[in-house]
Amino acid sequence: MKRLFDCILSGFAILVFCPIGFVLAVILRFTGEGEIFYRQKRIGRNGKPFSVLKFATMLKDSPNLGTGTITKKGDPRVLPLGKFLRKTKLNEIPQLWNIFTGDMSIVGPRPLTKETRDYIPAEILEEIQDVQPGLTGIGSIIFRDEETIIHESGEDYHEFYQREIAPFKGEVELWYKKNRSFLIDLKIILLTAWVVIFSDSKLPNSVLRGLPVHPLFNPERNGWGIDAASD
Numbered sequence: 001m002k003r004l005f006d007c008i009l010s011g012f013a014i015l016v017f018c019p020i021g022f023v024l025a026v027i028l029r030f031t032g033e034g035e036i037f038y039r040q041k042r043i044g045r046n047g048k049p050f051s052v053l054k055f056a057t058m059l060k061d062s063p064n065l066g067t068g069t070i071t072k073k074g075d076p077r078v079l080p081l082g083k084f085l086r087k088t089k090l091n092e093i094p095q096l097w098n099i100f101t102g103d104m105s106i107v108g109p110r111p112l113t114k115e116t117r118d119y120i121p122a123e124i125l126e127e128i129q130d131v132q133p134g135l136t137g138i139g140s141i142i143f144r145d146e147e148t149i150i151h152e153s154g155e156d157y158h159e160f161y162q163r164e165i166a167p168f169k170g171e172v173e174l175w176y177k178k179n180r181s182f183l184i185d186l187k188i189i190l191l192t193a194w195v196v197i198f199s200d201s202k203l204p205n206s207v208l209r210g211l212p213v214h215p216l217f218n219p220e221r222n223g224w225g226i227d228a229a230s231d
Contacts, residue, residue, distance in 0.1 A: 001182075006106050010099040017093050024055055024090065032079040033060055037094060042111035045132045050103040052111055053094040057082025070116065070157045071147055089196055095135050107185040108134025109173040119166035128173045131180075136192040139172050141204050142217055144195065149216055164216060171212040179210070 028036045035056040042052045062077045071078070078086065085091035098104040104111065111133035117125070134140075146165060153160045176184070191204045 002105065002185075003102070005182075006099050009106055010096045014096045014100065017096065020090070021093055024085070024093075027081060028056055031081055032056065035060055040113065042133070043114055043117045044103055044111055046130055049114075050098070050111075052104075053098055055085055055091040055094060057085050057091050070150065070161055074151070075147070089192075092135060099135060103133075105132040105134045106136070107180075107188050108132045108137050109169075109176065110134065110137060110139050116161065116166065119162040120170040121167055124167070124170035124174055128170065128177050131173070131177050136188060137173070138176050138188055138208065138211070139169055141188070141191055141195055142172055142211075143169065144199075145217075164214075168212065168214045168217070171214075175211055184208075 025036045028034075033056070038054045038056040038058070039051045040054070041049050044050045057079060058071075058075070058077045059079070082091070095104060099106060108131055109128060112120075143165070150157055150160055150165065153164075187207055191207060194203055195201055
């Protein structure tokens, strides 16, 4: 049923977003480095690699520059239009095709690069690797301020990500696997749209209960984040 839902919704969304996608493609062609799409190898369900599709927001050689596959706040590799696309999540629109072809789902853990995926503790990864990655998910909502948090740590990006971010991402996605349902997926879809518009909203915390707790992701920091009362 979930696969049928993904096919119908992604097919409809592709038709709806085609005009927007066309305009963005024209702008991208004549700005920055002239690249329209960015393809990056990500790890999907059960460790199967696939190419995730996005609108180009960074320099073409970004994976070999700076912090590699981890993006930091104010990253100089991000192109001017890319900042807008990333903030509004419009850069993710091409992934509707990944959903339609079966590499991804509408809702699920965000697909990671092999490097960042390997940072997740092995025992958690073993539990969650059979879940189809998604265009959005609870992780997309919680970790939307990830770049700022890593930047403000003042530490090596990769070391901080491995120690603080990756294990918590694993816990969050394990929560999703244990609680997933059509209703949870619907809530996550609506909440994703909500926090893009109202970034300081506390609504996600009141709608989704029992989420894991981490001191870096709290109400004081991001306006709505997870607190002990939700555990």
